[in-house]
Amino acid sequence: MPIDFLYPNYEVVRDQSRCITCRVCERQCANNVHHLDKELNTMFSDESKCVNCHRCVSLCPTRALKIVKTDHTFKENANWTGEAIADVYRQAGTGGVLLASMGNPKPYPIYWDKMLINASQVTNPSIDPLREPMETKTFLGQKPSKIERDENGKLITKYKTPQLELSVPIMFSAMSYGSISYNAHESLARAASELKTFYNTGEGGLHKDFYRYGKNTIVQVASGRFGVHKGFLESCAAIEIKIGQGAKPGIGGHLPGTKIVGDISKTRMIPVGTDAISPAPHHDIYSIEDLRQLVFSLKEATEYKKPVIVKIAAVHNVAAIASGIARSGADIIAIDGYRGGTGAAPTRIRDNVGIPIELALASVDKRLRDEGIRGNVSVVIGGSIRNSADIVKAIALGADAVYIGTSALLALGCHLCRSCQSGKCNWGIATQRPELVRRLNPEIGYKRLVNLVTAWEHEIKEMMGGMGINSIEALRGNRLMLRGIGLNEKELSILGIKHAGE
Amino acid sequence: MRLEGFEHIPSGCAISGIFSKAGNRFNGEDIIKSIAVMHDRSNGLGGGFAAYGIYPQYKDFYAFHIFYDSVTAKEETENYINSMYEVVSMEKIPTRKVKAITDEPIIWRYFVKPMAVIEAEKQLDEDEFVVRSVMYVNSEIDGAYIFSSGKNMGVFKAVGFPEDVGVYYKLEDYEAYCWTAHGRYPTNTPGWWGGAHPFAMLDNSVVHNGEISSYDANRRYIEMFGYKCSLLTDTEAITYIIDYLVRKQGLTHEEAAQVIAAPFWETIDSKEPEEREKLTYLRNSFASLLVTGPFSILLGFTGGLMALNDRLKLRSMVIGEKQDKVYIASEEDSIRIIEPNLERVYSPKGGEAVIVRLNEGVEV
Numbered sequence: 116m117p118i119d120f121l122y123p124n125y126e127v128v129r130d131q132s133r134c135i136t137c138r139v140c141e142r143q144c145a146n147n148v149h150h151l152d153k154e155l156n157t158m159f160s161d162e163s164k165c166v167n168c169h170r171c172v173s174l175c176p177t178r179a180l181k182i183v184k185t186d187h188t189f190k191e192n193a194n195w196t197g198e199a200i201a202d203v204y205r206q207a208g209t210g211g212v213l214l215a216s217m218g219n220p221k222p223y224p225i226y227w228d229k230m231l232i233n234a235s236q237v238t239n240p241s242i243d244p245l246r247e248p249m250e251t252k253t254f255l256g257q258k259p260s261k262i263e264r265d266e267n268g269k270l271i272t273k274y275k276t277p278q279l280e281l282s283v284p285i286m287f288s289a290m291s292y293g294s295i296s297y298n299a300h301e302s303l304a305r306a307a308s309e310l311k312t313f314y315n316t317g318e319g320g321l322h323k324d325f326y327r328y329g330k331n332t333i334v335q336v337a338s339g340r341f342g343v344h345k346g347f348l349e350s351c352a353a354i355e356i357k358i359g360q361g362a363k364p365g366i367g368g369h370l371p372g373t374k375i376v377g378d379i380s381k382t383r384m385i386p387v388g389t390d391a392i393s394p395a396p397h398h399d400i401y402s403i404e405d406l407r408q409l410v411f412s413l414k415e416a417t418e419y420k421k422p423v424i425v426k427i428a429a430v431h432n433v434a435a436i437a438s439g440i441a442r443s444g445a446d447i448i449a450i451d452g453y454r455g456g457t458g459a460a461p462t463r464i465r466d467n468v469g470i471p472i473e474l475a476l477a478s479v480d481k482r483l484r485d486e487g488i489r490g491n492v493s494v495v496i497g498g499s500i501r502n503s504a505d506i507v508k509a510i511a512l513g514a515d516a517v518y519i520g521t522s523a524l525l526a527l528g529c530h531l532c533r534s535c536q537s538g539k540c541n542w543g544i545a546t547q548r549p550e551l552v553r554r555l556n557p558e559i560g561y562k563r564l565v566n567l568v569t570a571w572e573h574e575i576k577e578m579m580g581g582m583g584i585n586s587i588e589a590l591r592g593n594r595l596m597l598r599g600i601g602l603n604e605k606e607l608s609i610l611g612i613k614h615a616g617e
Numbered sequence: 618m619r620l621e622g623f624e625h626i627p628s629g630c631a632i633s634g635i636f637s638k639a640g641n642r643f644n645g646e647d648i649i650k651s652i653a654v655m656h657d658r659s660n661g662l663g664g665g666f667a668a669y670g671i672y673p674q675y676k677d678f679y680a681f682h683i684f685y686d687s688v689t690a691k692e693e694t695e696n697y698i699n700s701m702y703e704v705v706s707m708e709k710i711p712t713r714k715v716k717a718i719t720d721e722p723i724i725w726r727y728f729v730k731p732m733a734v735i736e737a738e739k740q741l742d743e744d745e746f747v748v749r750s751v752m753y754v755n756s757e758i759d760g761a762y763i764f765s766s767g768k769n770m771g772v773f774k775a776v777g778f779p780e781d782v783g784v785y786y787k788l789e790d791y792e793a794y795c796w797t798a799h800g801r802y803p804t805n806t807p808g809w810w811g812g813a814h815p816f817a818m819l820d821n822s823v824v825h826n827g828e829i830s831s832y833d834a835n836r837r838y839i840e841m842f843g844y845k846c847s848l849l850t851d852t853e854a855i856t857y858i859i860d861y862l863v864r865k866q867g868l869t870h871e872e873a874a875q876v877i878a879a880p881f882w883e884t885i886d887s888k889e890p891e892e893r894e895k896l897t898y899l900r901n902s903f904a905s906l907l908v909t910g911p912f913s914i915l916l917g918f919t920g921g922l923m924a925l926n927d928r929l930k931l932r933s934m935v936i937g938e939k940q941d942k943v944y945i946a947s948e949e950d951s952i953r954i955i956e957p958n959l960e961r962v963y964s965p966k967g968g969e970a971v972i973v974r975l976n977e978g979v980e981v
Contacts, residue, residue, distance in 0.1 A: 239828040239910050240931055247929060248881045254901045262866050262902070270872070272898035487841040513837075582830055583911075585929065586879075588904035589831030592838065 119208040121201050122187040125167045127160040133179035134158055140171035140180060145539040145551055168532035170541035202462075213462035216535035216545075218362060218454040218499055218521060221466050226473035226606070227505045231615055233596045234581040242585050244576040250586040251572060253516055255279040255493040256422045256446045276414070276422045276446055279353055281516055282311035283572045284587060285506065287564075288451075288497045288518030289335050289357065289426070291319030293370050293379045293391070294458035294535070295524075296552040299544045302527055302560030304328035309561065310568050315518070318342070318357060318368065318393060320382040326350045333424065336413065338367055339393035341383040345416070353447070354413050355424040356406070358397070361455030361498040364428030364469045368393040369459070374538060374547050403439040410444045422446035429453060429475030429498065430468075434482035441483055441492045449518060450475055452498025456521040458545055459536035472498040473512065477610045480513025480592060489513075489592075503574035512610065513592040526567040527560045630814070630826035631658035631779075631800040631947045632934075634915045635955075636922045639941035640979035642670055645788025647955045648796035651944075653780035654951040658826075659800030661717070663813035664782040665774025667822035667917050668793035670981045672769050678705055678728040679747055679819075682765035682772055683754075684810050685723040690760030697758070701750060702729035710773075710786070717781040722810055726771070744819055744864060749843075751818070756847050762811040767820030769981070770919065774799075774813035782813075794981055795922055797915045799824035816852040818860050820919045825852040826947055827912030827932050838905035851912070858906050859916055868899075870916075870923050874970030876903040878928050915945060920981065921974040930967030937962045943973045 127148060136158055141149040146164045149171060151157070165182065172180045189197045202213060235241040242249065256278035263271045287303045294317065301324075307314035308331040315333040320342015325332070329350040336343050337357035348354060359365065370391040380387040400406050410423050425440045426449035427433070433450065440448050452472025457465065476496050483489040496509055497518030506517050525531065528542040535545035543555030575587075584590050598615040599607050607614055633651045637643065648666060672680055681698070685691040698704060706728045712721070731746045739746060751763045765772035770793075773786040779800040799814035815822040829835070829851045836846045836854050842865065844857040855877070862873040879885075879900040885893055900907065911931030916923040924945045926934050937944040937952040937959040944952040949962065965971045975981065 235830070239830055242929070248883060250882055252882050254904070258902050258904075262868065264867075270895055270898060272894045278901060484837055484841050489838070489841060583828075584830045584909050586907055586909055588907050589834050589909040591834055591905060593831060593834035594837070595833035 116208065119204050121204060122185060123162040123165065124185055125162060125165055125182050126185050127162045127165055127171075128181050128183055129158060129160065130179045131157065133177040135177055135179075137176060139174050139176065143170050143174050143541060145541050145546075145548070146537075166532040166534040166537070167530075168534070168541050169530045214459055214536050215462040215465050215533060216459050217456045217531055217533045219466050220533070223453075223471065226471055226602075226610065227501070227508055229600050229602050229606075230473075230508050230597045230610070230612065231600055232504065232507055232511070232578055232582070233598070235583040239583045241583055242580040244573075244580045247580075247585060249576040249580055251283045251575060253281045253284045253587055255281065255495065255515055257492060258490040260490060276419055279313065279422055279447070280311075281313070283568060283575070284510060284514075284516035285310075285568050285571065286312050286333070286495065286516060286518050287314035287523050288455075288520040289315035289317035289333075289355065290458075290520060290524075291317030291335075291370070292322055292382055293319040293374055293547070295544055296540075296546055296555060297322065297378070298552050298555040298557045298560065299524070299527060300325060301557040302555070302564060303523065304332065305557065305561035306564035306568070307331040309565050312568070313352060315355060316342075316351075319370075319379070319391075320384065321347055321350060322378060322382050335426075336409075337393055338395070338397045339391060341385065341391055341393070344384070348413065348417050348421070351421065353422045353424055354417065355426050355449065356397075356409060356413070356445075357426045358400070358406075359426070359428035359430075359451070360457060361428045361451030361453050361469055361472070362457035363460040363464045364430050364453075365395060366461070366464060367395040371538075376547055379547065403443060406440065406445075407443040414444070424449050424495070426451060428455075429470045429472055431470060433470070433475045434478040437479040437494075438482055438486055438488070441486075441488045445492060447493045447495055447515075448479070449495040449497065450479060451518075452496070454499035455497055456524070457535075472496050473508075474606075474609050476509060476514055477512050481611055484592075503571040504578070506571065507575055507578045507590070508597060510587065510590050511593050511596045513594075515591060522567065523564060526563045527555060630802050630824075631655035631951075632798065632824045632826050632913060632915055633946040633951050634795070634797040634824070634917070634922055634924070634944070636795045636943045636945075636973050637941050638943065638973060638976050638979075640670070640794045640975050640981050641941065642792035642794050644790070644792050645783055645796060648798045649780050649783035649788060651946060651951045651955050652783075652798040652800055654954050655800055655946070655948055656778060656780070658802060658947060659778055660802045661778050662776060662803050663774070663799075663801030664777055664779025665772060665799050665813045665815050665824075666779070666783060666786070666788060667765075667770065667772045667797045667815040667817060667824070668788070668791050669770045669795040669820075669917055669919065670793045671771055671791045672728070673981075675706065675728040676769040678730050679766055679768055680771050681727040681729060681763050682710065683725050683727070684762045684764060685725065686760030688723070690758060691723055691725070693758050694754055694761040697750075697754065698727060698729060701735055702727075702731055704729050711790070712785050713787055715777070715781050715785045718775055718777045718785045720776070747819060748860070752843075752845055756845055764811055765817050765822075767817060767822070768919070770820050770822070770917070772815050772817045772822055774815065775810055776813060794975070795917055797822065797824050797917050797922070812848060812850065814852050815917070816848070816850070816856045818856050819864070820917075821856055821859055821863075822917040823852050823856045823859070823914055825855060825912055825914045827851065827914075827927065828910055829854070829908050829912055830910030831908050832910075834905055835908060852914075855908065855912075855914060858908070862903065862906065870918075870921070870972050871970060872899060874923065874925050874968075874972075875899050876906050877908045878925055878968035878970070879907050880968060881928065913947065921972060924965060924971040926965060926967050926969070928968040933964075935962065935964050936971060941976070945971070
């Protein structure tokens with residue numbers, strides 16, 4: 116139908132004077148954008164298939180390619196934008212739900228960018244991390260409310276459930292084997308192990324090759340219970356119950372049968388080619404008391420040797436929910452903001468459901484303190500941590516540690532083209548096609564992840580030193596170290612910070 | 618300008634302390650002389666003293682020292698105290714006119730004991746009962762401020778240079794086995810008497826020099842346990858942290874010091890396994906009570922005195938010893954002025970708590 120024709124958003128611009136028809140672009144593009152016209156001996160491209168992932172641009176040896184936003188336009192309309200019109204055409208044509216991936220790209224406020232960090236001047240010396248110890252080690256887990264001593268008066272130093280020890284307060288967030296490739300998983304696992312932190316299996320089980328990274332692995336138990344068995348639970352350092360995800364709060368997940376191939380089918384413990392559908396709720400958790408039972412079932416099953424994390428999406432009443440979780444026996448609460456990534460989500464949900472992680476974190480931390488139960492749980496947040504300054508701000512607002520997903524994938528080569536759902540990731544990350552997966556070399560991938568976290572750690576230490584703080588725990592919840600910029604009274608009061616200049 | 622309690626106010630300072638391990642009591646002249654040497658470390662916006670063993674005749678009673686802004690506040694507070702406590706004695710705290718000390722509030726003291734019936738009804742032990750009353754008066758009664766609430770000890774403080782404050786309160790008339798003193802150099806204060814140091818809760822008194830960078834992390838954590846940091850000063854937060862760790866959690870002073878100025882992980886990891894586990898447990902369990910940034914504090918408590926520096930030793934602190942006396946001060950000169958012939962002089966390391974106690978068998 117002509118109505119359904121949509122002019123491509125991006126155009127492939129080829130400088131023919133530079134092109135040497137080496138056909139690298141053609142071989143690299145899983146979307147078949149490029150082709151050679153043999154008679155003319157000229158490369159042409161079909162931009163309607165282009166997802167703007169930059170694979171061809173990055174590999175073109177003569178820098179002959181670039182991708183530009185098209186200047187083709189509908190008649191300007193501030194309300195009916197080109198995107199809004201196109202979505203209607205698509206749905207009128209197909210009757211389907213719009214699908215998207217990665218985090219919410221809409222221009223909502225980014226509160227990280229509206230907070231500024233303090234530094235010492237005169238009354239208090241700043242500390243040079245190159246000369247003095249600067250500590251970023253963090254323990255996650257329930258803290259005792261009362262110390263105990265043995266009959267000789269000696270402190271009893273054993274915790275009810277072990278604590279997770281992180282050398283830096285940064286972990287890799289849940290991304291399942293299936294939604295991302297074997298090589299991506301291997302890169303994350305090896306990086307976590309080298310960095311002395313943790314990565315998360317997501318809901319999809321754990322490939323047998325990766326059991327050896329167990330002490331740096333968090334395994335996930337989600338509503339589909341895919342890949343969950345005794346060995347899986349025992350393989351890890353901690354167990355995460357996934358209730359929700361920031362990119363799609365309130366709904367489940369769907370890994371199409373086409374991705375359930377070979378090892379993925381084995382790891383998920385479902386037949387090859389069947390769709391892996393995770394229900395929206397856990398069907399054994401319809402209320403908070405049910406959550407408590409699942410927490411303790413998992414603890415019983417692992418003899419109280421593994422801390423339990425409960426992960427929720429940041430939604431309107433997140434503070435009350437977190438308070439319930441803090442009393443459920445869970446050791447750690449993970450909160451995922453509405454900008455958190457995903458391998459596939461309904462577009463409307465991704466773009467309209469949930470709240471910013473900055474506000475969710477501030478209100479959860481405050482609520483737990485108001486109720487005197489902040490020590491019951493550690494708080495880990497994710498949902499678009501883009502750099503080390505975001506982390507410093509998150510910790511000052513009250514987080515114990517952060518999860519990074521999108522930034523980790525960017526380190527592996529993701530160009531945020533937001534087409535994961537197609538399964539044709541040219542960078543070898545969100546795909547199961549062997550010829551694409553091979554493009555991600557885990558040897559290089561893990562080093563890039565280590566580099567990223569190490570660089571951020573250096574920056575965190577510099578900022579801490581500037582504030583005269585030499586240990587990360589003294590930054591946690593230290594909201595006087597933050598000031599708002601361009602925020603209204605209500606936003607400042609939710610964030611619990613003063614405005615710059617105050 | 619807003620009063621203390623509305624802004625977090627950093628300040629630099631001078632501190633000094635004298636302790637007799639034999640429990641010999643001596644008047645306030647020496648401590649005034651000592652703190653006066655460090656005149657330039659204060660700016661006249663606050664000075665004060667804590668003295669232990671000064672009320673032997675009332676040693677089983679809590680001594681409340683209270684500032685009142687008005688007669689109404691005094692009446693309201695006294696009605697409150699009378700409804701909760703047996704009051705065995707009350708009087709205006711004796712002072713003398715000093716030119717440099719102005720804008721005096723009404724200053725009274727009361728020797729009290731919680732009424733047994735009310736205490737039982739509230740199911741609180743005596744100390745907790747007193748803490749809650751102090752918090753109540755200080756936050757709820759406008760113009761009243763209880764600045765000292767321990768047994769057989771007292772705090773004396775004002776806006777002014779410490780040597781003037783000592784003369785003002787006639788400290789030569791009190792005899793204590795332990796004195797601490799403070800001269801304040803706040804960078805931003807309206808000059809409120811309650812904001813001067815020492816800061817005290819029950820028999821714990823803290824004088825502090827420094828500006829802690831962990832303030833809001835500490836404050837927001839300690840407030841979970843019923844403390845209200847109404848002054849928003851570092852010293853107040855440190856006092857509550859110590860009260861929480863020692864009185865409520867039952868840690869020793871040594872253990873509390875290992876929380877507040879916890880050793881670096883590198884140091885902890887180099888210890889023998891048992892010690893390592895203990896230090897890790899303390900640091901991790903009370904992680905939010907780690908205090909960073911420069912500080913030197915003197916904590917007075919019944920029968921003892923603890924000196925503690927931050928982990929990097931970003932503030933000076935010197936200790937001198939002569940016979941039964943221990944002298945601790947920001948600067949050595951303020952020790953030498955009262956005891957030129959010291960047997961030992963040393964500077965404790967960063968994070969190393971020095972705790973002196975009365976010799977065994979000494980009663981005060």
